Amino acid sequence: MTSRLKKLLLCSVCLLSPMTQALTLNARLTGEGLVWQNGMRIGGYLTSTNWQILGGLTPTTEWAPGTFMAAPLTEMTLSNGTDSVTVPVEVSGMQYGLGAAADKFPDQVSAPGGMPCTDFQMQPATASVIGSGCAAGNTYKSSTLYTPFQFARPLVTFDDATLISAFRAASIPEGTYNGTIATSPFYMYRSQGGAWTYRQFGPVPLSVQIRYVPAFLTNVQILGNGLMTPTYDSINYSVSGETAFKVRASGFFTSGVKLTFEDRTYELKHSDLESRIAYDVTCPACSDTSIVKDGALQLTSGETTVPGSGSFVAFDLLVHFDASDSEVETGRYTDSMVVYFEESL
Template structure:
């Protein structure tokens, strides 16, 4: 997971739920002439703890195993799903079979079964594989809210699918299979700033107003931050940065400094510096955005400086701005 984007490498969406791309083989199943797929006996799982083994950080994630898929494998050539269920257990909200795969899911509490049984003339192992169907909360949001660092977060629970089968004596028996491990492993890359790209000359040639006898000038800096951003970019001025933003005369002789302003087109506080004075009370502001890049434009300008305050020559100043991911 990078920023807020989650990409699964060995899982996918099945019937609206998350499941593994791999099937778990199950052995030791008693051959039978009739059986019915079911979900899980006993208490259901409601959370899973994802832990970073390197840092010790952990996140509790809402996590429900809401169903199961059975793959009959070779048994699909022997069993026909044709008999309606007559039993004491409820039928699952989602109960369907296709191509030798039975899908069961239920958002309620308790054990549920398929709507039909599977029958065969000669006893045969009922199925060969299974895989759970999972419902989780927003994983990206949970990791962000926990404030954990980047790394591998892994958690595991064990579930035991249960099914009913007709015993050799003709009675119905319900039993659980061997455990099926459910492991969730997330490679989390938290919001981070990789680099800053700045484009702009920094040159502010004077434009004169012959009627007002004033001069103005401006320049733009296009700034692009690269990395992974979930909550935008923070822009701040350092504590040791002077709160006086003025262009100083750098040629021989002396001249009055020229106060300048800095505007930000994408910041929450668009006016950062006004006529030489910093406007930000806490020295920082935020640029919103998500994804691989966050962009903004800083417009640096001086306006309507009286001609009597100007001296022909070169003026210069520099200022420092810090950028960091906004967590």
């Protein structure tokens, strides 16, 4: 019986525990495109679509929404646990949600305080105040004591272009970067003794999470038919041929394009006989210009890069063979070459 009572007691505690939602601004930064995924704009300011749920506020008959006693920090550090970047941010003000108190404070009158914000908007259900160390110039007034509001959330300003530049300048890898802005807002209210005073509440933290993809590859276009028409040198008794592939990689690049080649012997094979001709592959724009020499791969780990930045990277892959005429049999020679393309990070 005792065991069952304990289980029922624990269950009742679970049901009575308040549920809160973390205030998190999620964004995705891909190349130079920044998208705030769960943010909303209020008068040009950015905030979370969720609210911080508050409780335990002193009932009053009159109150005015405020901002912050001290100016919040003007920058925040975002980290993935190993790498970090510091970005500018302005905590511009606060928005309040009255909740059930909206019907209890039907009137608005001029505030008796001496530090009014120059920018504030007060609606029946929500109020927004902008500035530091100030409160709205109006108050919500009621004929009965009641909790002034139930929800709050910071209003912030990010300069998207500056934020993007900070990520690029930091040269950090792809990942999810997190940071938090801590705010301790205040509001003015009339105490039950009639005095006009203030109260700090919170903290009301705002977390920022940015999924960062510094570079991406969307498409690779290759032009070239791959045909090598043989040229005969009757003086040196040799034959040669060459062809070129023009490559254009599209997407967004910060450090160019990485090329990966298979580690194998590169040879042209006769369609009917066992005759083979080794060939060369060069890439004038690559960091390693000699890719294949006399059929042998020259790259460490099979990789090289084409430097470049922006929305596309263009370069040439040149294929060439040079053999003595005694090595070449009449007929058709072919080979296929596999190259893997990806953004260089």
